[in-house]
Amino acid sequence: MTVNLTINGQKIQAETGQTVLQAARAVGIHIPVLCEHPALPPDGACRICLVEIEKQRGLQPACTFPATEGLVISTHSPRVMDSRKFTLELLISDHPLDCMTCEATGDCTLQDLAYEYGVKDSRYQGKQHNYPLDASNPFIQVERNKCILCRRCVRACSHINGVEAISVFYRGFNAYIGFGADGRMQDSSCEFCGSCVAVCPTGALWPKMSIGKGRPWQVEKVDTICSYCGVGCKLSLHIRDNQIIRVEGANGPANHGWTCVKGRFGYDYVHHPDRVLTPRVRRYLLEGVKKPENRESRIENSKGGTNLDSLVSNFWDWVETDWDTALNIVAEKLRTKRDTHGPDSIGVLTSAKCTNEENYLMNKFARQVIGTNNIDHCARL
Amino acid sequence: MNTNPQSFGYAQDGSTIRNPQSFEPVLTRNIHRPDSEKIATYLAHGGYAAVKLALTKTADELIDMVKRSGLRGRGGAGFPAGVKWGFIPKDAAQKFVAVNTDEGEPGTFKDREIVERDPHQVIEGVIIAAYAVGASRAYVYIRGEFFLGVKRWIKAIADAYEHGFLGENILGTGFNLDMSVHRGAGAYICGEETAMLESLEGKRGNPRLKPPYPAQIGLFGLPTLVHNIETLACIPHIILRGPEWFAGIGTAESRGPKIFSVSGHVNRPGNYELPLGITLREIIYEHSGGIRGGRELKAVIPGGASTPMLTADQIDVPMAYETLKAAGSELGTGAIVVLDETTCMVETARRLTKFFAHETCGRCTPCRIGSQRLYETLDRIERGQGTMDDIDRALELADGIDGITFCPMGAMLVNPARSAINHFRAEFEYHIQNKRCSVKI
Structure with missing residues (x-):
C-alpha cells in the first residue's frame, strides 16, 4: 500500500x-x-x-x-536548519577538532555535516572529555574523545554480529561507549569483526593497522573476494603505493558489506617477507635422488660428529620451482603410492577456504582419479 | 515511624484543613490511623469494597466509569486515565499493568506517603485497573531509595494474596492477577514510563521511541497499562462513590482530589490532599501556614522541579492542568516548592539544572550536551564569572533543547533556568555585574 x-x-x-x-x-x-x-x-x-x-x-x-x-x-526550513546547527554546535563543543591529524578526515560524517552547515566553532564552550587513548588491542583503536554517542557501534555489535560486546556506560554527559563489563575490548566477548569500526561516523573507532598510512582520498579502492573461506565476502582493498593499508567489507551478495576479523584485519600476510609466493619442493625430490635420512637420525648415526650443520644434507632444502614441476612431482608420487599400496592408502582433506566448486572438484579427484572414498573436509574436524 | 501526622501536614482531627465545597480527603483518609499500612486496618475502614463491587461489573462499564470521572494521570503528564484504558487492545492474549512508584521529581513526596502508609489502596486500584483492561500480571516499579515503601508493598501484596485479593480466581470470580515489586536503582529518568519498562525488563533505563505507546507494545513487548500510584489510588473511590462524585470535584478539565506536596519556605510543609482548582495562595497561606518567618514570597514551583516557576503575583492561579498551563507552567506532579525572598534565583536555577544535567540518560545530543552546557553557563553566572552574553546564551540553550529531544525530559530540564531568567533577569545581571548575589540573607 x-x-x-x-x-x-x-x-x-x-x-x-x-x-x-x-x-x-x-x-x-x-x-x-x-x-x-x-x-x-x-x-x-x-x-x-x-x-x-x-x-x-x-x-x-x-x-x-x-x-x-x-x-x-x-x-x-529555517527552524530545522537552526536546530541542526544548534545540535552540531553542541556536538563539536565536546569534540577535539583535531581534523588536521585525525585519521577520519575525509571520511567523517561529523566533519561533512559541519561543512554542510557551516559550523566552524561552538558558542557553547565548556567541559570537554579527556579520555585516555585505548590502543591496547592489535586491531581497533578507541578514541572516546571523538565519540559522539550515536550508538551505531552498539547496534552493529548486537544486530549485525549478535555479540553485544559494546554498550553505553554511565549516563548524561559522562556516558561513554564501553566493552564487556566496562573493560578492555580484548577482555570482552568482542570477536574483532570490526563492524563497529565500519559504522563509526567519526574517528572514535579506527583500524589500528591503518593509522598513519594514508587519507581516504589518497587510496585506490580495489574490490576483491576474501580468500579466507568459502563464504566469499566481497572486500574493498584500500591501496596506497601498492600496499594494502586497509580492508573494508564491500556490498557483495554474500556479505552485504560486512565481514569478519580475518577478512578485515588479516591482510598483513599479503606483503609479508615470509610469504611463499612460488611452489617449492625438497631438493631430493627435484633431483630425483633417494630420500635422505632426516636430521635426527643422521645425528644419531654420526655418533657425536663435529659440525652439526654439515651433517644435515642440503637435499632437505626447499627449492623454488614452477607449478608444472611441482604438480608433476605430486602426481607422480600419488600415482606410485596408489599403484603400490592401493587407492585407499590415500586420503583427501579439503578446506573451508575453498569454494563449493573447488571442493566439488576435490571430491571428483578423490573418487574418480584416485579411486578412494577417503575424502573429508576440515569443517567436520 | 513518625506517627505524628501533624509533622507531615495532616491534621489529626481534620480541623485545620479547609475544604471548599465541604471537601473530604479520600486518598489520605487512612493515612493518620495507627497501623494504617496493615490490611486489617484497611479492611476495618471499608477496604477492598471497591474490588468486590468492581468485579461484579464488566470491563467496559469500568472503563466508562473512569472516563466519565475525568481522572487524569497524576504522574505529571495528565493524560486521561479512562482513554488510556480504552487504548489497551482487547484481543491480546496477555497484558500487564505497570505501577510507577519511581517518584523522583524533586519536590514530590506524595507517592512515598501513599506507599508507606496506605499501600492497599493502590493494590485495590491495580486490581480494578487490571480487571478492566484484562491484565493478569502487575509489576510495581518502586524507587530503590524507598526502603520502607518496598517493605510495606511486599507485605501488603503478601497479605492481599492471603486474603484472596490477589492470585488465582480472585473472590471466586475467575479473575487472576499476580503482583510483584521491583526496585529501581536510582535514576530519575526511570520515572518516564518507557524508561521504567526498559528498567523492569532488566535493561538500561533509557526511554523508548514513541509510538508505539506502552498500551500497544509495553513491557516485554505486550500491551501494558502504566499508571502513577496516585492515579491508581483514585480508582477505588471512583468505583465506590461513582464517577459523578469524582467529576464534581475540581475544575472543568481537572477533576478530583489531588495530593499536593508542599515544601520549601513554608511554616508547615507536607502533603495536603485538596481538590484540584484550589488556588496556590490558599495552599501556601492557609494549608501550609504561610511563609516561614513571616518573610515575603518570591517564587513558587507549582508542579515539581521540572515545571516553570511562577512569581509571587501569580499565586492566585487555581491548581489545575488548564489554568497552570495558561499561566505558563504545568501541574506536573503537584509538588509545590515555595521560595521566599531569601532565595537566590541564580542559585536555584543552577542547582536544579545541575540535577537534570546529572540525571539525563545521555541518549540524545541536545539533552546530553545541552544540559551540561546550560548548567555550566548558570554556574559561571552564579560564581561571578559570567558575562552578559551568558544570560542570552542560557536562554538560547534552553530554547534550542526544548522540542528537539528524544523524550520529554529535554523540554522539562530547561524550565527552571528559563523561567528563572524570564522572571528574575535582573538578579542574573546583578550577579554578573557585581560578582555577588543581590539577595540579602
Whole structure:
C-alpha cells in the first residue's frame, strides 16, 4: 500500500511502513543523518535528521517518524536548519577538532555535516572529555574523545554480529561507549569483526593497522573476494603505493558489506617477507635422488660428529620451482603410492577456504582419479 | 515511624484543613490511623469494597466509569486515565499493568506517603485497573531509595494474596492477577514510563521511541497499562462513590482530589490532599501556614522541579492542568516548592539544572550536551564569572533543547533556568555585574 506525502512542496509516494527518511531517500531528497545507518535499526539519538512536519508539535526525527498519509514535511526550513546547527554546535563543543591529524578526515560524517552547515566553532564552550587513548588491542583503536554517542557501534555489535560486546556506560554527559563489563575490548566477548569500526561516523573507532598510512582520498579502492573461506565476502582493498593499508567489507551478495576479523584485519600476510609466493619442493625430490635420512637420525648415526650443520644434507632444502614441476612431482608420487599400496592408502582433506566448486572438484579427484572414498573436509574436524 | 501526622501536614482531627465545597480527603483518609499500612486496618475502614463491587461489573462499564470521572494521570503528564484504558487492545492474549512508584521529581513526596502508609489502596486500584483492561500480571516499579515503601508493598501484596485479593480466581470470580515489586536503582529518568519498562525488563533505563505507546507494545513487548500510584489510588473511590462524585470535584478539565506536596519556605510543609482548582495562595497561606518567618514570597514551583516557576503575583492561579498551563507552567506532579525572598534565583536555577544535567540518560545530543552546557553557563553566572552574553546564551540553550529531544525530559530540564531568567533577569545581571548575589540573607 502506498501513502501520499509532500516533502518540500514535492508530492511523493511512499510505502506503508517506511519512515520519512526512507521515503525521502527513495526519491532522492537529501536529509542529513548522523546516528542513522541503513543497515541498523533507527535510534533517533543524534537529532540531526529532525524535520518540520505540519501539525506536529516539535521537530520530528525523519529516521523514526513513520511516513503516513497526508504528511507535509519540510526538510530544510529555517527552524530545522537552526536546530541542526544548534545540535552540531553542541556536538563539536565536546569534540577535539583535531581534523588536521585525525585519521577520519575525509571520511567523517561529523566533519561533512559541519561543512554542510557551516559550523566552524561552538558558542557553547565548556567541559570537554579527556579520555585516555585505548590502543591496547592489535586491531581497533578507541578514541572516546571523538565519540559522539550515536550508538551505531552498539547496534552493529548486537544486530549485525549478535555479540553485544559494546554498550553505553554511565549516563548524561559522562556516558561513554564501553566493552564487556566496562573493560578492555580484548577482555570482552568482542570477536574483532570490526563492524563497529565500519559504522563509526567519526574517528572514535579506527583500524589500528591503518593509522598513519594514508587519507581516504589518497587510496585506490580495489574490490576483491576474501580468500579466507568459502563464504566469499566481497572486500574493498584500500591501496596506497601498492600496499594494502586497509580492508573494508564491500556490498557483495554474500556479505552485504560486512565481514569478519580475518577478512578485515588479516591482510598483513599479503606483503609479508615470509610469504611463499612460488611452489617449492625438497631438493631430493627435484633431483630425483633417494630420500635422505632426516636430521635426527643422521645425528644419531654420526655418533657425536663435529659440525652439526654439515651433517644435515642440503637435499632437505626447499627449492623454488614452477607449478608444472611441482604438480608433476605430486602426481607422480600419488600415482606410485596408489599403484603400490592401493587407492585407499590415500586420503583427501579439503578446506573451508575453498569454494563449493573447488571442493566439488576435490571430491571428483578423490573418487574418480584416485579411486578412494577417503575424502573429508576440515569443517567436520 | 513518625506517627505524628501533624509533622507531615495532616491534621489529626481534620480541623485545620479547609475544604471548599465541604471537601473530604479520600486518598489520605487512612493515612493518620495507627497501623494504617496493615490490611486489617484497611479492611476495618471499608477496604477492598471497591474490588468486590468492581468485579461484579464488566470491563467496559469500568472503563466508562473512569472516563466519565475525568481522572487524569497524576504522574505529571495528565493524560486521561479512562482513554488510556480504552487504548489497551482487547484481543491480546496477555497484558500487564505497570505501577510507577519511581517518584523522583524533586519536590514530590506524595507517592512515598501513599506507599508507606496506605499501600492497599493502590493494590485495590491495580486490581480494578487490571480487571478492566484484562491484565493478569502487575509489576510495581518502586524507587530503590524507598526502603520502607518496598517493605510495606511486599507485605501488603503478601497479605492481599492471603486474603484472596490477589492470585488465582480472585473472590471466586475467575479473575487472576499476580503482583510483584521491583526496585529501581536510582535514576530519575526511570520515572518516564518507557524508561521504567526498559528498567523492569532488566535493561538500561533509557526511554523508548514513541509510538508505539506502552498500551500497544509495553513491557516485554505486550500491551501494558502504566499508571502513577496516585492515579491508581483514585480508582477505588471512583468505583465506590461513582464517577459523578469524582467529576464534581475540581475544575472543568481537572477533576478530583489531588495530593499536593508542599515544601520549601513554608511554616508547615507536607502533603495536603485538596481538590484540584484550589488556588496556590490558599495552599501556601492557609494549608501550609504561610511563609516561614513571616518573610515575603518570591517564587513558587507549582508542579515539581521540572515545571516553570511562577512569581509571587501569580499565586492566585487555581491548581489545575488548564489554568497552570495558561499561566505558563504545568501541574506536573503537584509538588509545590515555595521560595521566599531569601532565595537566590541564580542559585536555584543552577542547582536544579545541575540535577537534570546529572540525571539525563545521555541518549540524545541536545539533552546530553545541552544540559551540561546550560548548567555550566548558570554556574559561571552564579560564581561571578559570567558575562552578559551568558544570560542570552542560557536562554538560547534552553530554547534550542526544548522540542528537539528524544523524550520529554529535554523540554522539562530547561524550565527552571528559563523561567528563572524570564522572571528574575535582573538578579542574573546583578550577579554578573557585581560578582555577588543581590539577595540579602
